[in-house]
Amino acid sequence: MYFHLQRLINPIEQDEPDPAAANALQEGLGGQFGEMRTMMQYLFQSINFRGPEGKPYKDLIQGIGTEEIGHVELIGTTIARLLDGSPAYQGKPTDPIDQPGAGGAVPLNIALDHSNIHHYLVGAQGALPVDAAGNPWSGSYVYNSGNLVLDLLYNLMLESTGRLQKCRLYEMTDNKTARSTIAYLIVRDQAHENAYAKALETLGVNWRGTLPIPKTNAEQFPEVKRLVDLGLQSKQYSFDLDNQSEAGRIFQGLSPSGDGTELDASEQAPEGAPLEIAPERREEFSPGADEELMALIQATAEMEMADIDATFGRMS
Template structure:
């Protein structure tokens, strides 16, 4: 089973909206070598794993695959931030829908020639499960041969190629929002390269003679250099609450990157505060909850929450402590301007 912690893996640096950069990032989200592919590939290799004696290798795959879920979340949130509010629509919720935005601009005219129009037509200024060309992500990308050395070798190639693409994307934009996420993923891709390289070494495979990792020299990017100094490229997370994960039996010793660091495992990254939910976009007909919808939420919650003995509008717990608002009270506060 999996748990979701409402913290982001890495801080997304604020900057101006940039729909073109958002579309470029779609490649590392839904492209052939993107994070949706790595997420599903490693998890399916974990689900289908055979051989109890090789459990440390399965646990390593599970840890990397689970982290990739967070990478998908991070990139999707970054894309949404790059698209959100573009062009600078500065109207009010009470304005007519077709009222011009700042400077007399048509609210969504930028969608026609500066980005992927589906970010606006289909996604309402959010990420999509497609690549930079707009082609849908497909499960045909996922590779699972059932053979451990083959899977590990393929995974190493996948991480190397994905890292190479992210370095190229870094050079395509100076947008701080895009670069903050790309830099983090470049370093974590190196950590995953180390994970699969070390696993291959444990199996006696001379991977560095067969498949040299591309020398991207990504450390010349200042954001990347800062993360490398923290040793982020030499940590692997288990995401194991029961401490039964055995990936540390594989991910240990000197780093295959030959950078003088030692590999180590941790339960999970500390993360940064979750940025919150995006504001309503009336020009996208995405207003959030109106009073009628709130009434429906209330009716449903009263049936479900009451059965669990939780307060609907009253005190937060039975002894009268808390904020006194209950579940729906907090929902109402959250959506009331």
């Protein structure tokens, strides 16, 4: 089972909206080497895992896959914040539903030449399951061979390529909102590289000769350096409420990165950061609930709660 703690896995800095940066970040979400890919690949590998004696490897893959769910939430929320707000719209929540375009106004004209138009046309200023070119995410990206060494090699390559692309994304924008998330993902990608590299070493695989990791020198980015100085590249979380994970039997000892740090799998999860729900976007008619509709929603909710109370007893 999976549980959701209503906190973001990392804080998102505040800055001005930047729809072009939002579109670039879509590659890190729905691209071939993005967070949706890593989430699905690792979860499917752990679900399909065979061999009880290999439980530490299953736990390692599953823990990283669970973290990737939080990464999808983080980068998706970042994209939405970069899109949030239309410069030409100065409306108020009390305005009538058709007020945004009244009098010939075109509050969403920014969508025509600054971004992926689908962010405004389809997504109501929110993230989409697509890459930066607008191609839908595909399940065919997922690699799950059933062979542990092959899967670990492929995962190491996936994390390395993802980190390389995020370094490029960092260089594309100076927006603080975008960079705060990109920097965090760069460092966590390195942590996952360390995890898969260490797992391969325990299986006798000389991965350094087989798959050299690209040098990005990402520590030159100040946001990345701050996180590396905290040792975030050498931590791995279990996300295991029952403390049954054996991933720590693998994720220990000196880091494969060669930075002199010790690998640490002692923490269940990061502390996280407050998760706030974004305001309505009246110019998008989203959610577009007028007083009559809100009253209907409330009445329906009350009927559903009454039905639950009648069936299961009153919830405390």
